[in-house]
Amino acid sequence: MKRVDNYKKKIVKLSKNKKTIFVLSIPQFFKKKVTNSLLLINSGKIIYTVRKKELPNYGVFDEKRYFSSYDGKRNIFKYKNSKIKFLICEDMWADDFFKKKNKQTVDLLIIINASPFEVGKFELRKKLASKRARFYKSQLVYLNLVGSQDDLIFDGGSFVMNTSGKIILQKQFFSDSEKIVDLNIKHKAEKKNKVSDLEHLYKALMIGLKNYFKKNNFSSVTLGLSGGVDSALTLSIVADCLDKKKINSFFLPSLFTSNESRVDAFNLSKRLNLETTELSIENLRKNILQELKLVFKKTKHGITEENIQSRIRGLLLMALSNKFNSLLITTGNKSELSVGYSTLYGDMCGGYSLLKDIYKTKVFELCKWRNNNYADDFLIKKLNVIPEEIINKEPSAELKFNQKDSDSLPKYETLDNILELLIDKNQGIEFIVKQGFPKKTVMKIWDLIKKSEFKRYQSAIGPKVSGMSLSADRRFPLINKFRL
Amino acid sequence: MKRVDNYKKKIVKLSKNKKTIFVLSIPQFFKKKVTNSLLLINSGKIIYTVRKKELPNYGVFDEKRYFSSYDGKRNIFKYKNSKIKFLICEDMWADDFFKKKNKQTVDLLIIINASPFEVGKFELRKKLASKRARFYKSQLVYLNLVGSQDDLIFDGGSFVMNTSGKIILQKQFFSDSEKIVDLNIKHKAEKKNKVSDLEHLYKALMIGLKNYFKKNNFSSVTLGLSGGVDSALTLSIVADCLDKKKINSFFLPSLFTSNESRVDAFNLSKRLNLETTELSIENLRKNILQELKLVFKKTKHGITEENIQSRIRGLLLMALSNKFNSLLITTGNKSELSVGYSTLYGDMCGGYSLLKDIYKTKVFELCKWRNNNYADDFLIKKLNVIPEEIINKEPSAELKFNQKDSDSLPKYETLDNILELLIDKNQGIEFIVKQGFPKKTVMKIWDLIKKSEFKRYQSAIGPKVSGMSLSADRRFPLINKFRL
Numbered sequence: 011m012k013r014v015d016n017y018k019k020k021i022v023k024l025s026k027n028k029k030t031i032f033v034l035s036i037p038q039f040f041k042k043k044v045t046n047s048l049l050l051i052n053s054g055k056i057i058y059t060v061r062k063k064e065l066p067n068y069g070v071f072d073e074k075r076y077f078s079s080y081d082g083k084r085n086i087f088k089y090k091n092s093k094i095k096f097l098i099c100e101d102m103w104a105d106d107f108f109k110k111k112n113k114q115t116v117d118l119l120i121i122i123n124a125s126p127f128e129v130g131k132f133e134l135r136k137k138l139a140s141k142r143a144r145f146y147k148s149q150l151v152y153l154n155l156v157g158s159q160d161d162l163i164f165d166g167g168s169f170v171m172n173t174s175g176k177i178i179l180q181k182q183f184f185s186d187s188e189k190i191v192d193l194n195i196k197h198k199a200e201k202k203n204k205v206s207d208l209e210h211l212y213k214a215l216m217i218g219l220k221n222y223f224k225k226n227n228f229s230s231v232t233l234g235l236s237g238g239v240d241s242a243l244t245l246s247i248v249a250d251c252l253d254k255k256k257i258n259s260f261f262l263p264s265l266f267t268s269n270e271s272r273v274d275a276f277n278l279s280k281r282l283n284l285e286t287t288e289l290s291i292e293n294l295r296k297n298i299l300q301e302l303k304l305v306f307k308k309t310k311h312g313i314t315e316e317n318i319q320s321r322i323r324g325l326l327l328m329a330l331s332n333k334f335n336s337l338l339i340t341t342g343n344k345s346e347l348s349v350g351y352s353t354l355y356g357d358m359c360g361g362y363s364l365l366k367d368i369y370k371t372k373v374f375e376l377c378k379w380r381n382n383n384y385a386d387d388f389l390i391k392k393l394n395v396i397p398e399e400i401i402n403k404e405p406s407a408e409l410k411f412n413q414k415d416s417d418s419l420p421k422y423e424t425l426d427n428i429l430e431l432l433i434d435k436n437q438g439i440e441f442i443v444k445q446g447f448p449k450k451t452v453m454k455i456w457d458l459i460k461k462s463e464f465k466r467y468q469s470a471i472g473p474k475v476s477g478m479s480l481s482a483d484r485r486f487p488l489i490n491k492f493r494l
Numbered sequence: 495m496k497r498v499d500n501y502k503k504k505i506v507k508l509s510k511n512k513k514t515i516f517v518l519s520i521p522q523f524f525k526k527k528v529t530n531s532l533l534l535i536n537s538g539k540i541i542y543t544v545r546k547k548e549l550p551n552y553g554v555f556d557e558k559r560y561f562s563s564y565d566g567k568r569n570i571f572k573y574k575n576s577k578i579k580f581l582i583c584e585d586m587w588a589d590d591f592f593k594k595k596n597k598q599t600v601d602l603l604i605i606i607n608a609s610p611f612e613v614g615k616f617e618l619r620k621k622l623a624s625k626r627a628r629f630y631k632s633q634l635v636y637l638n639l640v641g642s643q644d645d646l647i648f649d650g651g652s653f654v655m656n657t658s659g660k661i662i663l664q665k666q667f668f669s670d671s672e673k674i675v676d677l678n679i680k681h682k683a684e685k686k687n688k689v690s691d692l693e694h695l696y697k698a699l700m701i702g703l704k705n706y707f708k709k710n711n712f713s714s715v716t717l718g719l720s721g722g723v724d725s726a727l728t729l730s731i732v733a734d735c736l737d738k739k740k741i742n743s744f745f746l747p748s749l750f751t752s753n754e755s756r757v758d759a760f761n762l763s764k765r766l767n768l769e770t771t772e773l774s775i776e777n778l779r780k781n782i783l784q785e786l787k788l789v790f791k792k793t794k795h796g797i798t799e800e801n802i803q804s805r806i807r808g809l810l811l812m813a814l815s816n817k818f819n820s821l822l823i824t825t826g827n828k829s830e831l832s833v834g835y836s837t838l839y840g841d842m843c844g845g846y847s848l849l850k851d852i853y854k855t856k857v858f859e860l861c862k863w864r865n866n867n868y869a870d871d872f873l874i875k876k877l878n879v880i881p882e883e884i885i886n887k888e889p890s891a892e893l894k895f896n897q898k899d900s901d902s903l904p905k906y907e908t909l910d911n912i913l914e915l916l917i918d919k920n921q922g923i924e925f926i927v928k929q930g931f932p933k934k935t936v937m938k939i940w941d942l943i944k945k946s947e948f949k950r951y952q953s954a955i956g957p958k959v960s961g962m963s964l965s966a967d968r969r970f971p972l973i974n975k976f977r978l
Contacts, residue, residue, distance in 0.1 A: 013976075067551075067558050072969070074551050074558045160972050225973045226948075289785060297781050301773060302813055314816040321812065325805045328839055329786055332798040355812055355839040361948055464710075464845055468952045471972060485556070488644050488955060489709045492497075 011037065011044070018049070026054035031089075035098070035122055043078035048096055048122060050087065058087045062098040063106065069483040070126060070162060070474060073100075092117040092193075095146070099123045102138065108145050116148040118193065124155040127165040127214050128477050129207050132183075140175030147173050149193055156186055158221035161474045161481040163214050172197060183210065184217045185387075208379040211372075211475055215364060216251040218473030219339075222362050223252065228337040230256040232330050234323055234357075235279065235286060236408070237261075237271025241341040242278050242400045243377050244364050248339065249282040249395075250388040258336060259286040262323045264295050266408050270399065277397045282390055291322045298322065316409035320356025328359055337361050340470050345370040345422060347469060347480055348429050349455060350462025351407075351415070358469055366472025367479040369426040370405070377401050420451055428455050434478040460490045495521065495528070502533070510538035515573075519582070519606055527562035532580055532606060534571065542571045547591075548584040553967040554610060554646060554958060557584075576601040576677075579630070583607045586622060592629050600632040602677065608639040611649040611698050612961050613691050616667075624659030631657050633677055640670055642705035645958045645965040647698050656681060667694065668701045669871075692863040695856075695959055699848060700735040702957030703823075706846050707736065712821040714740040716814050718807055718841075719763065719770060720892065721745075721755025725825040726762050726884045727861050728848050732823065733766040733879075734872040742820060743770040746807045748779050750892050754883065761881045766874055775806045782806065800893035804840025812843055821845050824954050829854040829906060831953060831964055832913050833939060834946025835891075835899070842953055850956025851963040853910040854889070861885050904935055912939050918962040944974045 014036050025032055031052045038047040038061070046062035061080030065073035087094045095116045101107055102121045119142060125135065135152065143150040149172055156166035170179040170191055176199035181187045183205070191197075223231065231248055235241045248257055261275045272288075279286040298318055299306075306314075331338040340360030344367055346352045365373060378401065381394045405415040405422070419425055428447055431437045432455065439456060443449045466480050467488055478484055498520050509516055515536045522531035522545070530546035545564030549557035571578045579600045585591055586605045603626060609619065619636065627634040633656055640650035654663040654675055660683035665671045667689070675681075707715065715732055719725045732741055745759045756772075763770040782802055783790075790798075815822040824844030828851055830836045849857060861880045868875055889899040889906070903909055912931055915921045916939065923940060927933045950964050951972060962968055 072556075075969075222973065225975060287789060289789070291785075294778070294781055294785060297778055298809070298813075301775075301778060302810065305771060305773070305814065306817060309817055314813050317816055318809070318813055321809045324839060325782070325802070325809060326786065328805065329782075329798050329802055330789065332801055333790060333793055355808060355843055359839055464955075467955060471948075471951060485559075489706065491709060 011039065014038075022051050022054060022056060025051045028053065031057070033122065037077070040078070040080065044076060045080050046073070046077050046098055048098055058085075058096075060084060060087075060096045060098070062101060064100040064104040066100045066103075069477070070479075070481075071100075086114055086116065094118045094120060095148070097121045099125060102142055108142060113146070116146045119143065119146060119148050119150040120153070121150070122153050124164055126474060127163040127210075129211055129475055132165070132167055132205060132210075136169070136177065139169075139171055143171045143173060143175040149173055150175075151191075156184065158218050158473070160222075161218075161471050161479065163218045163473050163475070165210070165214060165217075170197075172199065174199075176200075184213050206379075208375060209383065209385070211368075212247065212376055212380060213385070214475050215247050215368075215473055219247065219362065219364055220251045222471075223337055226337070226361075228335060230258055230334055230336040231339055232258045232260070232327055232334070232336040233339045233341060233360075234327050235259050235261050235275040236341075237268075237274040237278075237400065238405060239373055239377060239396075239400050240343050240365055240370075241275075242396045243373050243380070244339060244341040245278060245282060245284070246377075246380055246390070246395050247364060249284060249390050250384070253389070254284055257284055258330065258334065259284055260327065260330070261286050261288045262291050262326060263288070264291050264319050264408075266319070266410055266413070268408060270403065271408060274397055274400045274403075278395075278400060281392075281395045281397065289326060291319060291326070294322045295319055316407070317353045317356055319409050320353035320407075324353075324356045324359035331361075339364055341365060343368050343370050343373050344476075344480065345426055345429060347466060348433060348462075349419065349425070349458035350465050351419060351458075352465065354465045354468060358465065360470045363470040363472030366469070366481065367475045369429065370422040371426045374401060420455070424451065425455065428452055429459075432456060432459065433480075433484065434476060436478070463488045463490060495523065498522075506535050506538060506540060509535045512537065515541070517604075517606065521561070524562070524564065528560060529564050530557070530561050530582055532582055542569075542580075544568060544571075544580045544582070546582040546585060548588040550584045550587075553961070554963075554965075555584075570598055570600065578602045578604060579632070581605045583609060586626055592626060597630070600630045603627065603630060603632050603634040604637070605634070606637050608648055610958060611647040611694075613695055613959055616649070616651055616689060616694075620653070620661065623653075623655055627655045627657060627659040633657055634659075635675075640668065642702050642957070644706075645702075645955050645963065647702045647957050647959070649694070649698060649701075654681075656683065658683075660684075668697050690863075692859060693867065693869070695852075696731065696860055696864060697869070698959050699731050699852075699957055702959075703731065703846065703848055704735045706955075707821055710821070710845075712819060714742055714818055714820040715823055716742045716744070716811055716818070716820040717823045717825060717844075718811050719743050719745050719759040720825075721751075721757075721759040721762075721884065722889060723857055723861060723880075723884050724827050724849055724854075725759075726880045727857050727864070728823060728825040729762060729766060729768070730861075730864055730874070730879050731848060733768060733874050734868070737873070738768055741768055742814065742818065743768055744811065744814070745770050745772045746775050746810060747772070748775050748803050748892075750803070750894055750897070752892060754887065755892060758881055758884045758887075762879075762884060765876075765879045765881065773810060775803060775810070778806045779803055800891075801837045801840055803893050804837035804891075808837075808840045808843035815845070823848055825849060827852050827854050827857050828960075828964065829910055829913060831950060832917060832946075833903065833909070833942040834949050835903060835942075836949065838949045838952060842949065844954045847954040847956030850953070850965065851959045853913065854906040855910045858885060904939070908935065909939065912936055913943075916940060916943060917964075917968065918960060920962070947972045947974060 031050050034049045037044050048060050049056050050058035063079050065077050065079050067074040093116050139152050151170050153168045154166050155164035157164050165183045167183040168181045169177050172178050178197035180200055327338050338360040340363045342352045343365045352358050377396045406413050431442045439452055442452050463486055515534050518533045521528050532544045533540050534542035547563050549561055549563050551558040577600050623634055623636050635654050637652045638650050639648035641648050649667045651667040652665045653661050656662050662681035664684055811822050822844040824847045826836045827849045836842050865878045890897050915926045923936055926936050947970055
């Protein structure tokens with residue numbers, strides 16, 4: 011708080027003899043408590059302060075832990091002939107400022123936001139902002155942060171609305187931008203440019219990764235390719251946002267790895283202009299089983315032995331990560347992680363879990379989208395970067411011969427539908443069964459979710475892109491022997 | 495909530511034709527919001543309800559996320575000629591019920607609690623309860639939960655106070671108990687039985703482990719012994735609370751393991767009546783370095799190679815854990831974990847981190863305490879279970895020849911003092927330097943803490959025993975390039 015205050019003073023000083031009004035958003039003490047505040051600074055003075063009232067304390071938000079709500083008087087800021095009302099993020103979402111009794115005459119609403127990205131969130135923001143503009147019959151400026159912090163992605167996409175709640179200016183997503191708007195002129199509503207959810211999602215993953223990589227000073231990224239669809243999508247996202255010199259990819263086959271997987275993995279990396287190194291884990295697999303032979307005598311070969319392969323891969327990739335200050339990216343998806351179909355300290359090894367919030371069915375959709383699209387800011391400017399074979403084959407962990415994911419799990423379409431209801435929609439068993447899913451399947455999945463809570467507890471951080479990610483917003487006990 | 499309601503109805507039904515008044519504490523809907531409620535049930539009816547007002551939202555508490563505060567009228571419960579005031583946990587800690595204007599005539603205060611254990615917490619409870627009893631000139635019954643949930647330990651130790659705030663009945667800690675007190679008789683204050691902090695702490699770790707083990711249906715525990723003091727303390731706690739048939743201990747030496755470590759580890763396990771299995775990691779270490787030779791060419795042998803040893807141990811122990819449905823206990827302490835002096839997916843492997851909230855200097859104290867004490871409920875009823883050699887030798891990770899912890903870290907006494915100020919007391923650099931610690935050392939430690947945030951993010955859960963554990967109460971960003 012001391013340092014924040016020092017910087018505030020510096021900015022105030024810099025504003026001397028400037029006509030511009032600067033907006034600064036910082037935590038500020040008020041009556042000995044910390045409030046989330048917005049300051050207007052002009053000509054070496056703070057000319058206006060507003061403090062946040064609504065403190066979100068759900069999902070990823072814990073604001074009641076850190077901030078105090080300000081529920082006092084709020085003056086309208088007057089600038090020339092305009093009355094401007096400033097709101098801070100959640101203040102727009104709660105109804106309090108939009109009740110008849112609290113209505114003021116306002117020419118312009120300015121709302122500053124650090125609104126975390128979720129698929130479909132932009133439509134929600136737009137709808138609500140429109141309602142708020144119409145309520146006050148006021149123009150509205152919605153300003154949103156761009157960047158990321160840990161698991162949260164801020165997608166930008168700031169906009170200006172007219173008094174009828176129509177967008178008259180829409181700025182781009184995922185990058186900084188600057189624009190001067192003269193609000194004294196009557197603007198026409200912009201033509202609707204519906205954002206593609208898949209494009210948005212792909213770009214969100216790119217910005218999340220790029221920021222995490224940069225802000226933590228890594229020299230390169232490392233990842234293991236299996237020939238499957240998760241590592242393929244991961245590599246394509248990586249290649250679209252990082253220079254090829256910064257990408258180290260490895261193929262780590264065992265006895266159970268099919269030749270198709272090898273061909274697919276190398277084909278993929280070739281299409282992305284990358285070189286992949288092969289490191290067989292077969293000798294190590296045999297050596298480890300040999301070392302454990304005595305303590306494992308009389309036991310049946312099974313999942314333990316399968317996990318060992320995954321853990322050798324984790325061990326080798328982490329050695330590479332350590333040696334070269336390289337960020338190991340773990341490639342598991344939300345479906346696997348939800349039901350614990352992943353090996354702790356094995357394929358779960360890594361500093362960043364890029365697909366942590368992406369269900370398997372969405373992984374396929376993103377692959378197909380990427381094969382048919384790229385954007386100006388992608389480093390790989392070509393289509394069909396992911397071989398069709400990878401998308402079309404049946405998913406397998408290849409930890410034993412002829413293994414298919416569908417041996418132990420329902421098919422992904424069903425699994426993902428049920429997971430979305432259980433996790434994202436927080437629905438109970440009864441409700442889900444009523445949607446037409448077999449009770450036995452739903453119960454089994456719910457059981458798998460609860461049993462694998464300890465794995466997710468130790469899982470790497472990854473970008474939140476849905477309403478209920480497996481990072482900061484879902485908080486579930488490890489001891490959970492209750493029933494739904 | 496539906497299921498809670500069903501059980502409530504069953505209990506109400508069971509109370510028919512019974513004179514006893516049952517106290518039930520459950521979440522209850524009130525005006526469509528969930529409140530933390532206490533019900534009195536008698537003769538098939540709910541005869542009284544009180545709802546929690548004060549919702550803690552700091553440290554490990556997130557109650558504002560789940561509960562609504564009840565700030566309405568509170569009737570006193572009248573029983574025969576007595577006026578009884580019920581409070582729920584935090585209600586006693588906040589001052590609101592203890593302001594002159596809110597004072598009522600009360601004969602008895604009953605406070606129900608799920609108050610998480612911390613060293614020294616009992617003294618705080620007692621002090622505050624005494625103040626509250628004296629304020630109302632009322633007798634006071636303080637009831638506390640016994641058991642654990644995830645990282646939280648509930649230590650029991652319920653008590654009754656007279657109107658002068660003196661304890662007239664003190665129940666034991668860490669186990670259920672039952673006692674009838676006639677409050678119409680005048681009781682003498684109990685003689686002071688000051689609780690030993692170290693005994694309390696040791697028992698808290700025992701109950702935490704025992705509960706986690708049992709509630710998650712494990713068949714056994716597995717742990718690796720290094721010959722060092724952390725794994726020694728861990729094993730002694732394990733042996734004091736679990737049957738020897740349920741304990742699998744392993745010694746996993748490499749080229750760099752000293753013979754002293756072997757002697758000490760086996761001596762320890764002998765003293766605890768256990769058998770330890772030796773599994774050398776030396777062949778695997780060589781094999782792995784061989785496999786990596788090509789990709790590591792031209793690099794210097796260093797920390798990466800040291801970590802590999804730790805990760806082979808993790809891999810083998812996890813294989814044993816998987817194979818035998820055994821809870822792997824990781825033995826790292828709070829000092830190591832705070833500065834990242836631990837290998838992710840190596841010695842950090844495990845489902846339960848028993849010493850996660852115990853600084854190294856406290857590990858030594860606990861070892862010494864245990865060597866001089868045991869209690870009735872310890873399975874190993876002898877002293878000196880931890881060989882003096884283990885306590886007296888200089889700490890080393892033994893990942894290279896002649897390595898000492900003090901090569902890379904300040905001596906533990908200094909380190910722990912600084913860590914306690916930075917982490918537990920949440921103090922700034924300036925303040926700590928004023929306490930007489932060299933600025934360079936403090937800055938280095940703060941830097942190590944921030945750099946290792948990603949490791950703690952993926953660390954196993956462990957019992958909270960201090961005011962600021964590294965599990966649920968300390969929430970710190972992984973991207974943290976700000977300065978203190």
